[in-house]
Amino acid sequence: MGALFSLGVVIALVLVALVGVKGAHLQSLFGVVIPYLAVITFFIGLIYRVVKWGKTPVPFKIPTTCGQQKSLPWIKYSKLESPATGWEVFLRMALEVLLFRSLFRNLKMQRSGERVVYGSAKWLWLGGILFHYSFLVVLIRHLRLFTNPVPSFVRLIESFDGFLQIGLPNLMMTGVVLLGAATYLFLRRIYIPSVRYISLPADYFPLFLIMAIATTGILMRYFIRVDVIKVKELTMGLARLNPTVPDGIGTIFYIHIFLVSTLFAYFPFSKLVHLGGIFLSPTRNLANNSRMVRHVNPWLYPVKVHTYEEYEEEFREKMVSVGIPVEKPLETKETEEASEEESEGKE
Amino acid sequence: MYDGGKIITGIIIFLLFATFPFYYNIGKAHVKPDPKLDTPVIKQLKEKKCVESKSYMRAYHMQLLDDWRNQALRKANRTYRNEEGKLFEISLQNTCMKCHSNKQKFCDECHKYAEVKPYCWDCHFVKEAKEGGAAR
Numbered sequence: 001m002g003a004l005f006s007l008g009v010v011i012a013l014v015l016v017a018l019v020g021v022k023g024a025h026l027q028s029l030f031g032v033v034i035p036y037l038a039v040i041t042f043f044i045g046l047i048y049r050v051v052k053w054g055k056t057p058v059p060f061k062i063p064t065t066c067g068q069q070k071s072l073p074w075i076k077y078s079k080l081e082s083p084a085t086g087w088e089v090f091l092r093m094a095l096e097v098l099l100f101r102s103l104f105r106n107l108k109m110q111r112s113g114e115r116v117v118y119g120s121a122k123w124l125w126l127g128g129i130l131f132h133y134s135f136l137v138v139l140i141r142h143l144r145l146f147t148n149p150v151p152s153f154v155r156l157i158e159s160f161d162g163f164l165q166i167g168l169p170n171l172m173m174t175g176v177v178l179l180g181a182a183t184y185l186f187l188r189r190i191y192i193p194s195v196r197y198i199s200l201p202a203d204y205f206p207l208f209l210i211m212a213i214a215t216t217g218i219l220m221r222y223f224i225r226v227d228v229i230k231v232k233e234l235t236m237g238l239a240r241l242n243p244t245v246p247d248g249i250g251t252i253f254y255i256h257i258f259l260v261s262t263l264f265a266y267f268p269f270s271k272l273v274h275l276g277g278i279f280l281s282p283t284r285n286l287a288n289n290s291r292m293v294r295h296v297n298p299w300l301y302p303v304k305v306h307t308y309e310e311y312e313e314e315f316r317e318k319m320v321s322v323g324i325p326v327e328k329p330l331e332t333k334e335t336e337e338a339s340e341e342e343s344e345g346k347e
Numbered sequence: 348m349y350d351g352g353k354i355i356t357g358i359i360i361f362l363l364f365a366t367f368p369f370y371y372n373i374g375k376a377h378v379k380p381d382p383k384l385d386t387p388v389i390k391q392l393k394e395k396k397c398v399e400s401k402s403y404m405r406a407y408h409m410q411l412l413d414d415w416r417n418q419a420l421r422k423a424n425r426t427y428r429n430e431e432g433k434l435f436e437i438s439l440q441n442t443c444m445k446c447h448s449n450k451q452k453f454c455d456e457c458h459k460y461a462e463v464k465p466y467c468w469d470c471h472f473v474k475e476a477k478e479g480g481a482a483r
């Protein structure tokens with residue numbers, strides 16, 4: 001049901017843009033105002049989330065490790081699985097962020113008769129890495145709409161991406177791979193019962209949203225074409241903070257950009273913010289060096305203590321009056337008397 | 348903030364990448380493309396019309412060319428009938444480039460702006476009007 005609900009929301013978003021542009025001619029709302037608001041929300045929201053994580057104390061060293069810890073010099077330790085220095089943590093993080101290393105270890109539990117066996121399960125890793133890298137490449141290729149003159153690395157990426165030279169305009173592989181991978185990630189949630197069970201609308205919605213963005217993009221490039229020169233006039237206006245809305249751009253463009261705006265605005269408040277979160281995961285970004293460096297719990301607030309001295313100070317009179325020995329004698333007139341009594345008591 | 352130095356460095360690096368389009372264009376003139384239609388052949392036209400309507404050509408000319416290429420080379424059909432029923436010879440050089448003989452001031456004008464470099468001119472030949480220096 002979560003899936004149907006999310007699909008409904010994405011369809012509603014498409015209809016909003018369709019009616020807003022085709023019916024109400026709100027080109028400048030959908031082409032300028034909403035994208036700007038979305039981008040501002042994205043940046044402020046993301047920085048807010050990261051700073052909030054940064055302010056959260058980490059009471060213990062909690063890196064997840066799966067290798068020998070550094071201890072005695074003659075025991076070989078695992079630099080990547082149990083990093084002991086900042087540099088080793090950096091390497092481990094880099095492999096995690098760039099290659100999704102821990103996802104590569106994903107296992108599948110199965111019953112074989114009475115026994116439980118673990119088999120390798122690389123499909124999720126493959127789907128995930130294809131998805132993320134094609135998303136990145138598509139994003140970089142879009143820079144050609146936001147820069148003039150276009151920097152040469154965009155052209156370079158485009159020429160690799162389009163080297164199959166299928167059709168005109170040239171087929172860009174990553175666009176298709178992006179849609180395919182997102183579809184796989186969605187089908188996985190539907191087909192595997194245990195994954196379906198834990199899937200929420202918040203899991204389906206970003207997938208549908210990205211599938212819809214890729215679909216409108218592909219439609220716009222290969223099927224319902226728009227005038228890319230006019231599109232670039234609009235997008236350059238956005239990038240130069242000098243917006244213009246040329247008329248005659250097809251509605252499909254406004255649908256695409258409205259869905260993209262939704263994605264940007266939704267980003268900081270959803271699971272998508274793992275873009276920043278991965279860097280602030282204490283289970284990844286801490287060194288396993290608790291034998292060498294003392295980790296002070298930042299939560300250690302000054303505990304209210306009541307020392308014996310203070311206690312005696314408070315109750316000395318009463319203690320003395322019932323004959324309990326005190327360390328410091330009473331400083332009243334009867335001081336001498338009391339101290340005598342005390343010493344007597346001690347004996 | 349704990350490890351504030353590292354976190355703020357990270358945020359700044361992220362912002363440098365993510366806001367690239369906003370500072371990259373600063374100080375660079377924004378010249379919109381202005382494809383010129385003043386070739387001798389077009390000047391002589393009674394009706395200044397392309398193969399199809401102008402808006403269709405602007406958005407779909409590459410798909411039209413793809414279709415032309417397939418018609419000519421796969422289906423051995425070298426005539427194209429447009430929406431209005433007018434006939435054209437299917438040919439990149441003898442049709443498109445006869446009217447639009449100013450490739451640099453026409454095709455390239457837009458393509459530079461949109462950063463597309465059609466590979467057609469690897470093989471197809473352009474007779475450049477005076478300016479010289481054909482190809483890309």
Ligand code: HEM
Nearest residue numbers: 135138142172174175213214217218220221231235257260
């Ligand atoms: C404000 C930001 C964006 C604008 C103005 C925009 C605009 C466009 C335009 C004009 C096209 C057609 C390109 C052509 O005809 O050659 C396109 C294609 C496409 N867009 Fe976007 N887009 C934006 C963001 C995104 C994002 C965030 C994604 C998601 C990854 C995306 C995914 C795609 C895809 C997959 C295509 C298909 C063609 C290709 O692979 O390049 N777009 N977009």
